[in-house]
Amino acid sequence: MDSEALRRAMPDRIETERLVLRAPCSADISAIAVLANNRKIHAMTTLPFPYAESDAAQFVETIARSETEHAYAITLQNGVLIGMIGLHLGLESTPEIGYWLGEPYWGQGYATEATGALIGSVRTTGHCATLRAKARSENGASRAILEKLDFVRLDETVSACGPHKDVPVTTYELTIPAEPI
Numbered sequence: 001m002d003s004e005a006l007r008r009a010m011p012d013r014i015e016t017e018r019l020v021l022r023a024p025c026s027a028d029i030s031a032i033a034v035l036a037n038n039r040k041i042h043a044m045t046t047l048p049f050p051y052a053e054s055d056a057a058q059f060v061e062t063i064a065r066s067e068t069e070h071a072y073a074i075t076l077q078n079g080v081l082i083g084m085i086g087l088h089l090g091l092e093s094t095p096e097i098g099y100w101l102g103e104p105y106w107g108q109g110y111a112t113e114a115t116g117a118l119i120g121s122v123r124t125t126g127h128c129a130t131l132r133a134k135a136r137s138e139n140g141a142s143r144a145i146l147e148k149l150d151f152v153r154l155d156e157t158v159s160a161c162g163p164h165k166d167v168p169v170t171t172y173e174l175t176i177p178a179e180p181i
Helices: 003-009 026-036 039-044 053-063 110-125 140-148
Strands: 013-015 019-022 069-076 081-088 096-101 130-136 152-158 168-175
Touching: 003 110, 013 110, 019 110, 026 053, 026 081, 039 130, 053 069, 069 110, 081 110, 096 110, 110 140, 130 140, 140 168
Parallel strands: 096 130
Antiparallel strands: 013 019, 019 069, 069 081, 081 096, 130 168, 152 168
16 A cells, blocks of 8 residues: 555545535644543543643644644534544555544534545545554444444454553454446
8 A cells, every 4th residue: 555645645625515624724723622622532532631732733733744644624614623534644554544523513423424525535546445443442433433434343452552551442444445437
């Protein structure tokens, strides 16, 4: 898998009926910090808690569109930021999709819509046949999103590092069908 070719081929902007996925920018820093500074989000993701504006600034300025990350801000059509989604692009590994939404936007189908749109954009590049995703095993909502989008459960392991060391994590994989000719 050529992660550099995939990263270069990904669109700058992805639109759905209700959402716009676009590159995170400095104007998003305050909103990211407000939404991500949430114990419930921290409990299910690798985001730190507390989550300060300095964390959001570091993400936007150095991580979001780096060699190993291709992140998108998830906004409503009116521009309100509601979360983040993106691809972790390891040099030799299968790209991994990850996402989080601010708590006020849970349970409204936004994560499913954003994830489906990102998968569709990956498909159209022609540079990736497989995606992976991980979710804490206790995170039924995130696991349901992945399963709804045809990700298949590969295994469950215990996290060996990070803020959730010794926590069960389920790994999923999606085989991306080729675009119809």
